[in-house]
Each structure stands twice: as C-alpha cells, then as structure tokens.
Amino acid sequence: MTDETTEFQTVLLTPQEVLHVWPSIQGDIDKALSHGIDEMSVFDLFKDAINGTVFVWITLDPDSKIVCTTTLRFLTQKNVKTCQIITNTTNGVSLKQVEADHRLFEDFAKKNGCSHLQVWGRKGWLRRLQTLSSRQGNKYKTQYYVFDMEI
Secondary structure, X not given: OOOOXXXXXXXXXXXXXXXXXXXXXXXXXXXXXXXXXXXXXXXXXXXXXHXXXXXXXXXXXXXXXXXXXXXXXXXXXXXOEEEEEEEEEEOOOOHHHHOOHHHHHHHHHHXXXXXXXXXXXXXXXXXXXXXXXXXXXXXXXXXXXXXXXXX
C-alpha cells in the first residue's frame, strides 16, 4: 500500500521486509520509545512486527532513503477497535512533510475494522495533532494525553 501523491512514498512492510530493514530503523524507534514509561522495548516491538501484530510503515524520499518510520497496532476493547500509532519517527524531514501519511493510516485502520485512531504521547503532541482531522472532519481529543480521533 503506497501513497505517491507527494515526493515521498510510504510503504507498509511485510514481516519479512521488517527483518531486512530493521537495522536501519531500530535506532529511531528505540529513541521514540525512550519517551515512554518503559512499557515496551524496541525488541518487544520487533517481535510483534515479525509476528504480524505490529505494523511497520516506512516513508522513502525520492532517493529511496527512509525518512520516517511509523508503527501501529490494533487495540480491541469490548465495544471499540482502535488503531494506535505507537511510534512516528522522522529522519531529516519535518513531520509536516509526511503529514499525508496520516490519511494512509486512517484508511488502513478503517479497512481493518477500527473506529478510532489513537496516539499515546507526551503533551507536546497536542500542538502537532491539532492540525489533523479524519475524512469526516473529526479531530483528536486529549484524553490523559491519549489522543483519540473517531474515523
């Protein structure tokens, strides 16, 4: 699944592709996870990606250099299935440059039966997420710095 409407190309990796690319993205993912409370290690995330319970997306620049890595997983509660954005790293580009990826993640979530997108993050994400909305115009809402958007 790709988006070729910008100068960047975003690709969902298969578990086999994750094995191949992991050495290039592990450091950025580990850095992103370091902002948490140690609830997940980079090795845990790697194992889940290989097992198909975490989804790894990479964004490539025109020279096929990885400039963004995003990891997602599904959370299923009794009445709601959510797609959680676990990490979103950039390498040499601003988040604004890869903002179009958000639509891909929304479409992926809906295709997989999710009704919400969530970002669990620090307070600084509030400013960044305010500019995003779902195709229906819904915005992220702060819930204990768990940002949730109905899709």
